[in-house]
Amino acid sequence: MQKKIQTRMIQVIALALLIAYAVTIFFVYRSIEHLSEKNVRYESNYLAEAVNTNGSSFLKLLKNLEPGTRITLIDKDGSVLYDSKEDSHSLENHKKRPEIAAAFKYGRGMDKRHSDTLQEDMYYSAVRLDNGQVLRVAVSVKSIFATILELLPVIIISAVALLFFSYWLSHKTARDLVEPVNSLNLDKPLENDVYEELTPLLKRIDESNKQKAAMSAMRQEFSANVSHELKTPLTSISGYAEIIRDGIVKKKDIPDFSNRIYNEAQRLLNLVQDIIKLSRLDEGKIGIDKEQCDLYEMADEIIKRLSGKAGEYEVSVLLVGKSAVVTGYRQILDEMIHNIIENAIKYNKPGGKVTVTTEVSDDGNPFITVKDTGIGIPEDAQKRIFERFYRVDKSHSKETGGTGLGLSIVKHAAQLHNAKISLSSKVDVGTTITVRFDK
Numbered sequence: 001m002q003k004k005i006q007t008r009m010i011q012v013i014a015l016a017l018l019i020a021y022a023v024t025i026f027f028v029y030r031s032i033e034h035l036s037e038k039n040v041r042y043e044s045n046y047l048a049e050a051v052n053t054n055g056s057s058f059l060k061l062l063k064n065l066e067p068g069t070r071i072t073l074i075d076k077d078g079s080v081l082y083d084s085k086e087d088s089h090s091l092e093n094h095k096k097r098p099e100i101a102a103a104f105k106y107g108r109g110m111d112k113r114h115s116d117t118l119q120e121d122m123y124y125s126a127v128r129l130d131n132g133q134v135l136r137v138a139v140s141v142k143s144i145f146a147t148i149l150e151l152l153p154v155i156i157i158s159a160v161a162l163l164f165f166s167y168w169l170s171h172k173t174a175r176d177l178v179e180p181v182n183s184l185n186l187d188k189p190l191e192n193d194v195y196e197e198l199t200p201l202l203k204r205i206d207e208s209n210k211q212k213a214a215m216s217a218m219r220q221e222f223s224a225n226v227s228h229e230l231k232t233p234l235t236s237i238s239g240y241a242e243i244i245r246d247g248i249v250k251k252k253d254i255p256d257f258s259n260r261i262y263n264e265a266q267r268l269l270n271l272v273q274d275i276i277k278l279s280r281l282d283e284g285k286i287g288i289d290k291e292q293c294d295l296y297e298m299a300d301e302i303i304k305r306l307s308g309k310a311g312e313y314e315v316s317v318l319l320v321g322k323s324a325v326v327t328g329y330r331q332i333l334d335e336m337i338h339n340i341i342e343n344a345i346k347y348n349k350p351g352g353k354v355t356v357t358t359e360v361s362d363d364g365n366p367f368i369t370v371k372d373t374g375i376g377i378p379e380d381a382q383k384r385i386f387e388r389f390y391r392v393d394k395s396h397s398k399e400t401g402g403t404g405l406g407l408s409i410v411k412h413a414a415q416l417h418n419a420k421i422s423l424s425s426k427v428d429v430g431t432t433i434t435v436r437f438d439k
Contacts, residue, residue, distance in 0.1 A: 009170035010163075017159055017166075028151070036139055037123055041110065044125040044137035047071065052130045056082065070122070070138040074100055081133070094136075099126040103134045233264040240264075293333050295324040295368045296358040302338045303356065306345060314350040315372075317341070321358040324366035326437045328417045336413035339406040340370045340433050347431075348374035367436040376427040386411040386421070410435075 050058050056073055059082055073082040078095025080088040094100045102109025103126035111124045115138070126136040186205060240261045243249050249257055296319070303310075303317050310317050326333070344354040357369040377385060386407045414421050418438055425431035 009173065010167060013166040013170065014163065017162055021155055021159065025151075025155070037110070037112075037125075040123045040125045040137050040139045043069070043139075044108075044127045044135060047137060048127040048129055048135045051135055056133075059084070069140075072136040072138070074126075074134040074136065076104075076132045097124075097126075099124040099136060100134055102126065103128045103136075233268040236264040237261050237268070289329075290327050291330055293326055293328055293330050295326060295333075295337070295366060296321060297323070298330075298334055299337055299341070299356050299358055299368065302334065302341055306338070306342060309342065310345050310354075313345050313348060313352075315345050315348045315352045315354055317345065317354045317356065319356045319358075321356075322360070324358040324360050324368065326366050326417070328437075332413045332416060336410050336435070337368060337370075339410050340435075343406060344370050344372035344374065344431070344433075348372050361436070364439040365436055366439070367434055369432060369434040371430065371432040373430040376429050376431055377423075377425040378427055379425075382423060382425060385423075 047059075051073075059071060059073060069084075071082070071084040072080060072094070074094045075081050078093040078100065080091040080094055082088055083091060095104070097111070098113075099109035099111040102111075107128045109124075109126045113122065113124070114120070115122045120140055122138045122140055124136060124138045126134050128134050187209065240257045244254060244257055300319055303319055306317070341354065341356060348354065352373045354373075355369075355371045357371070358366070359369075360366050411421065414435055420436050422434045422436070423431070
């Protein structure tokens with residue numbers, strides 16, 4: 001990053017220098033050009049006054065003319081009487097030259113063109129003398145370029161010096177810019193005293209750190225809970241099996257111990273299955289396609305499956321409402337509704353009641369509500385009941401054989417279908433859970 005910033009700064013400075021020098025040379029050229037035109041005009045006026053005063057013989061006395069300056073005297077008919085650079089007899093008639101013609105007509109004339117005689121571009125200034133002749137002064141354009149060339153070494157040296165200085169400055173600036181970024185404390189991003197522009201990024205990093213910390217804590221808690229939940233039935237199975245192996249159990253008690261081993265194995269199997277379900281929901285690896293699912297029909301089928309358990313807990317289950325169709329994963333929706341109704345049965349009171357309602361709201365969104373008359377959930381625990389392995393009453397959960405993952409599966413299943421879960425509960429009165437789907 002530092003190298004990139006430095007390179008970009010040098011490129012910008014070099015481009016700025018190039019543009020600055022190009023503009024400077026252009027304006028210097030234009031200034032010298034204007035000055036040359038002005039000087040050749042003034043020089044022609046001065047020489048014309050001198051010739052008017054002293055006669056044309058005065059021209060022959062001029063020996064130290066500026067290099068590139070040419071003086072020409074033209075007679076009234078256009079013939080050349082005198083030229084400081086060429087033999088006047090060898091020169092053609094100048095009467096039609098633009099500056100000469102203008103001088104004969106208006107008293108003075110100016111022009112810039114290529115001289116066929118000298119083979120270079122010239123500035124011409126012609127003035128009509130008192131005797132009717134025309135005096136012309138010409139200055140080579142080369143003198144302008146010569147002036148520019150004289151400045152060129154200074155320009156090059158200053159440009160090189162500036163480039164070296166810009167290289168040092170860009171290196172220092174890039175280093176100073178990048179150093180605070182390189183020294184950022186990403187573990188505590190909001191404690192960094194750095195550029196204001198980085199504040200939104202640091203806030204996002206801080207949020208990400210908090211999320212990672214929460215995820216890490218959740219994973220650690222999950223691992224600890226899984227270890228504990230797996231260890232408990234495995235310890236029971238191992239203990240019962242060891243007693244049977246060592247012949248400590250009477251023959252008549254072996255079936256009872258075998259049944260206990262079977263129940264603990266089923267509890268272990270249910271736990272593993274729930275963990276696998278949660279893992280697939282977390283990873284989004286569903287492996288099935290969405291389809292049209294009627295919540296009323298699914299609830300009716302699930303209630304029939306749970307009728308045995310409802311009888312065991314002496315709880316009546318009632319289904320009311322109407323057809324409510326959602327597009328989703330049938331197997332996952334079935335698991336979600338099954339867990340909610342099963343919890344309403346297991347955490348109910350003898351003689352209690354569970355009411356399952358499927359409806360479509362006025363805005364067209366289907367929903368399912370499960371209301372029970374059970375033991376209820378304390379207010380301080382209501383925010384946590386959808387966490388993995390969280391149990392309000394651990395002793396009661398052990399009696400019901402729950403894994404502590406049922407409502408967590410419900411939460412993930414709802415998230416997968418973009419559904420919202422609402423819960424209201426009161427201890428010893430009952431609990432109501434509603435899952436609302438977007439149409």
